[in-house]
Amino acid sequence: MPFPVPSPASGPVPSPAARPGRIALVACGAIARPAAQAAARHGWPIDVHPLPPLLHNHPERIAGEAEHLLDELAGRYDRFAIGYADCGTYGAIDELCERRGVRRLAGLHCYDLLAGAPQMEATFEAEPGTYVFTDFLVESFERTVVRELGLDRYPELRDDYFGHYTRVVWLAQEPTPARREAAQRAADRMGLPLQVVVTGTSRLDEAMADLLDPDDPRPPAAAS
């Protein structure tokens, strides 16, 4: 339900935390930073509220957690959007968006947001054994991949996980020298060759812009 924006003259004084006129983006922690940077770059009135990125390993919980955060923020914002693609929820995010009348980012994964869906399709078609990095994954590799998959405790599991993989493709938003080094180190750890595809952030910016237009009748999933 839209939150009535209190007018300074008559209505109740907004609580200090209320953010009238701004949009709350309930976002995956894996894209929270680039999303906030995009908003800052373009001067969009978006506040990013991240959820833990590791929820990705439990996709059945994503929609519920997102809804919970929407509820928590309900009194403070009058507009909301979801900073997830489908992300392995297999439609649960779309169901939530429909129910709450909010939009989400287009595509299946954040990889689609960075490189475009056709490019991702071609990437997996060319080599099904492709593991994808984003800048986030490169920087958080130790935590989100190594520790989550237990490779720190059981290094012998490496081939059980990655034995059928043939390469890593890094969708580089900002390939700084430090990130290049980290990406190479991570790929080495997986025992796979690294390919770098510089995507920049223009597609993510477009996807974010799509969340902003209040009069756009297109359903969010189609807006790309």
Place this chain on the structure above:
Amino acid sequence: MTPDEILKGLYDETLAGNGPAVLSLTNQALEMKMEPGTLLFEALIPALEEVGARFERGDYFVPEMLIAGKAMAGSMEVLRPLLADTGVQTIGTFLMGTVKGDVHDIGKNLVNIMLEGAGFEVIDLGVQVAPEKFVAAINEHQPDIVGFSAFLTTTMPMFKANLNALEKAGIRDQVIVMVGGAPVTQEYADVVGADGYAADASATVKRAKALLAERRATVNA
């Protein structure tokens, strides 16, 4: 060690994913002339079922499940030929593979271990199995059941492609088709026209046995 202690040790070490301990206890048990079937049904399978339950509850995640599965698989290597020798009958043949375009296989491998434990002969075609390859393998091995495993939204449609290939080859009615994998639901299985679906390894065993019994009852009727 008494047989009870061995069984308890096997159960605990499988749960903890301690492969070397599971193997050594298996060998110790066999030296003590314990029955392979006893080790399987009273320690290994219950342990892996508990692993599944812990995963379900969120107490275990993928690595714990993986090391437990591998520990049990190591013991199965030793027990498999003995189980065959002691005349424990194969209850059916299960042909399994991850569909084309997909290389996720942890879930599939766990299902295989449990199926084997339950007495199925399992033929694993591995990952990225194309429809033609499923057809050829069905013709070659004449399995009772074929299982398709998929994990990505983009590879789930391969279930339908596989079923179409079976249809075209005129062998759809020869086999029971089961589908599974993290994103798969009963509803999706129904839509593509599979005969069965199961959400985890223990459920797969139950469902496979039930489907097989149904099929044999109709064939014999």
